[in-house]
Amino acid sequence: MTITQPDLSVFETLESEVRSYCRGWPTVFDRAQGSRMFDEDGHEYLDFFAGAGSLNYGHNNPVLKRALIDYIERDGVTHGLDMSTTAKRAFLETFQNVILRPRDLPYKVMFPGPTGTNAVESALKLARKVKGRESIVSFTNAFHGMSLGSLAVTGNAFKRAGAGIPLVHGTPMPFDNYLDGRTPDFIWFERLLEDSGSGLNQPAAVIVETVQGEGGINVARAEWLRQLADVCKRWDMLLIVDDIQMGCGRTGPFFSFEEAGIVPDIVTVSKSISGYGLPMSLCLFKPELDVWEPGEHNGTFRGNNPAFVTAAAALETYWADGSAMEKQTQARGEQIEQALVAIADENGDAIVEYRGRGLVWGIEFRDKPRAGAIAKRAFELGLLIETSGPESEVVKLLPALTITAEELDEGLRTLARAVRETA
Template identity: 70%
Template sequence: MTVTTEAPSIFSTRESQVRSYSEQWPAVFDTAQGSWITDEGGRRYLDFFAGAGALNYGHNNPVLKSALVDYIMRDGITHGLDMSTVAKREFLEIFEKNILTPRGLDYKVQFPGPTGTNTVEAALKLARKVTGRESIINFTNAFHGMTLGALSVTGNSMKRAGAGIPLVHATPMPFDNYFGGATDDFQWMERVLDDSGSGMNRPAAVIVETVQGEGGVNVARVEWLKALAELCSSRGILLIVDDVQMGCGRTGPFFSFEVAGITPDIVTLSKSIGGYGMPMALTLFKPELDVWGSGEHNGTFRGNNPAFVTSAAAIDHYWSDDSFEKATLAKGERIHDSFIDLSTRFDGVSARGRGMVQGLVFADSEKAGKVASLAYENGLLAETSGPSDEVVKLLPPLTISEEDLLHGLDILADATAVVCS
């Protein structure tokens, strides 16, 4: 008898084992459109992952694709470092007109390297330069990136361990509801900041996510964010809001901090700011903080002009009024209602989220992984997050149709029923 086995793939023989998403979703994907992604065998999967939040406008959005193709076909600048280009000018004009001015925000725009961790590094570096201080306050279960500065203000122990060296000059504080309401929100933080005997140096900045995505969809209350902003302002500490994953409409408004009515000193954006999944990042800051020397912070790929084109097209198309925000909030309510229903039907299941980042939380963390795995088998991509991967986190494209949204929620509900019954 002859036994045949499938030859090892080039992925397993040549690609590093550091890969992760291909391990949980072993299909070989080929094409994608809207909220759907198709593997090389023709099987379609509904995408409730959306590039970890980099595809808020869906895969190959036709509005953005048309702008990008036209730009490429006319030999528009692709690589421009920080040179002035037509594409950059048009992006800045549309960003000012549709995003900054309507919100009364007067931010300077810096183009760091093209990723989320790049903009966080720029923000930390600028805060230290402006204040002359070294320390940064971060929060429990935070995630800010994988380079050393960003890792130093990240909570996940596995990711931090990958640095291989001590991660210093950062002090974690409890995020909203970390103690389940048993302790006043800023009791410890205020005490150590104001006590000359605490041994804590006055920090340059506080960095915070309004909703911790990788940390488990932990949502900061509006009251908590307001109090944090006031605490920073009264003590001369810069407030950095990391909006890499939660910005660009993920929670409803373009910026996730808008709901709290605060104005951070520095804001970091990446992921969906490029519109089409193109690498792009922004570091926004108040004009008086623009103390950089020429070239003091730079990067070869900080001027991704095709991303300027798709970003400008996305902002012009979706953010000229508040209709997109309202539609996002309505879809978020639909997801939340579905999760509340599952929470009432099954013990040990709860829900949390804001807008179209929603988490289904399992007291038994193993069940979350089983639900996500079963959902994949049934044609739905959804990841887990949280310190024990106890949360099934949904990040569907904001442009998803009602029909596709309900279809995905049905798949997830069926998977939950199988695992929890």
């Protein structure tokens, strides 16, 4: 692909140096549809990024777009704080009937604000209020958001350093396979809990991602998650599952913890819950944990009614018929895995490991900077992929759940070429 130099002057002059994705993809995007994005010069890109998991149903999904346009055209409420609206009622009823009730999940629903970190902050705050304790346990290589409470349970040193103040009341424990299987699961955690001289304050809760996206596509085994749930139950700690990136069908089932057969006390959901890339997040919790006083946790944008509209449409369209979406995601995941097997065979010792579930996969490279070089070459070839992991050593694949088998094959061929050409 020949790419002319785009005019980036206004971004470079006026926008903060904090911008990041645009540095890896130096073009000006203009429109998008499905799994394709187009820049202002008409160049086409196949999207294996999906808004960092916010666009599970693709760009400008026509069903969701129609629902949104109809709502706006009839002057539906756009901003409503936490007032009762017809859009919120339709979403809550759909969420209960399509998602919660079929899974026998009794959760109350809280709208804590527009972003994932808002949901995490509310979950931590609620856990501390319920248990009357301050300490939260998280895991190595975790990522839970960029606000202070979320950063305190995030592992990445670069992101933590940006806080500028001590990040307290959080204690990291080894994630599944962090010690390469040399130590029995949770032996260190439980030893600290049972020893009054360990220095670990009794935690209010444990927060975990079933698949660590930003941490490098680290996949927790179902048995590990079940053991964690058991530890939490025996030691009177709440279990919080952060399903912000891995929920809404990303790993196959609607919730990523379903495969493990656990029922977390609290679940955070965001990114693709609106289905259309509109800001929206949920904090779900068991009814007995609903100890909030009215207005005790609030925010101006916790009632995004256009997001309620597209969210309800997404649930009705893709999840009301049971397991069809899950089966399609699993089939696409198997397609990716087969391609990664071939890439690994071709590249031998250059690849440490490939891993994933459903439609989230990662390839870890022994030469850590190579992952970034592959992402750069993929962009030049018309494919959008990002990197993850503590040293950006993992090429991360996050295509839309609605991607076709043909589009997926096209992107995987491009990825294989990018790997080959950066050897």
